[in-house]
Amino acid sequence: MRILVVAASKHSSTTEVADLIGTELGSLGHDVRREPVETAETGDAEAVVLGSAVYMSRWMAPARDFAERNAAVLAAVPTWVFSVGLVGAEADDPLRIEEKVLDKVSPVGAAAFTGRLDSAILSLRERSVTRLTQAPEGDQRDWHAVRAWARSIDAELREHLAAGTG
Numbered sequence: 378m379r380i381l382v383v384a385a386s387k388h389s390s391t392t393e394v395a396d397l398i399g400t401e402l403g404s405l406g407h408d409v410r411r412e413p414v415e416t417a418e419t420g421d422a423e424a425v426v427l428g429s430a431v432y433m434s435r436w437m438a439p440a441r442d443f444a445e446r447n448a449a450v451l452a453a454v455p456t457w458v459f460s461v462g463l464v465g466a467e468a469d470d471p472l473r474i475e476e477k478v479l480d481k482v483s484p485v486g487a488a489a490f491t492g493r494l495d496s497a498i499l500s501l502r503e504r505s506v507t508r509l510t511q512a513p514e515g516d517q518r519d520w521h522a523v524r525a526w527a528r529s530i531d532a533e534l535r536e537h538l539a540a541g542t543g
């Protein structure tokens with residue numbers, strides 16, 4: 378199936394998670410379009426995967442804007458959403474996915490992945506925020522979990538297709 382994979386990222390850890398999701402779906406035989414979330418069009422996509430890094434408890438604006446701009450399409454085609462953040466930074470919301478986005482998109486599935494915090498590449502302001510939240514330093518990304526989620530999207534898409542045609 379034709380799948381559009383887009384994600385908002387500031388320091389590239391979410392971009393790399395989206396890249397792996399795209400690669401994995403491609404290796405399972407899908408026709409994947411991996412595009413910048415700022416400019417991507419849903420076009421002829423038959424499914425969409427939309428992700429964002431979480432900053433200050435929120436999805437980044439480009440991902441929220443994408444959901445807003447494409448709300449009608451995303452409600453009509455099977456859509457999966459994912460967040461990348463740091464466990465513990467926002468313990469009250471395990472999925473860390475913007476509620477407004479969930480309302481708009483009604484995703485088939487949602488996932489939250491742990492990200493990467495490298496204080497060497499952060500601005501002073503960012504560093505002071507992360508000190509306050511006591512987010513753990515380092516690359517916490519679980520590539521195995523990301524790959525497994527991509528495979529579950531493939532399985533759910535096949536079910537979706539079978540339900541639609543059967």
Ligand SMILES: Cc1cc2nc3c(=O)[nH]c(=O)nc-3n(C[C@H](O)[C@H](O)[C@H](O)COP(=O)(O)O)c2cc1C
Pocket residue numbers: 385386387388389390391392430431432433434435461462463464466467473491492493494499502503504506507512
């Ligand atoms: C200033 C700042 C604020 C953050 N706020 C949150 C937060 O509210 N919740 C969370 O789960 N992670 C938070 N994080 C962790 C980031 O989501 C994590 O570092 C993520 O991997 C960044 O993605 P990116 O490299 O794609 O920009 C924050 C990180 C920074 C630097």
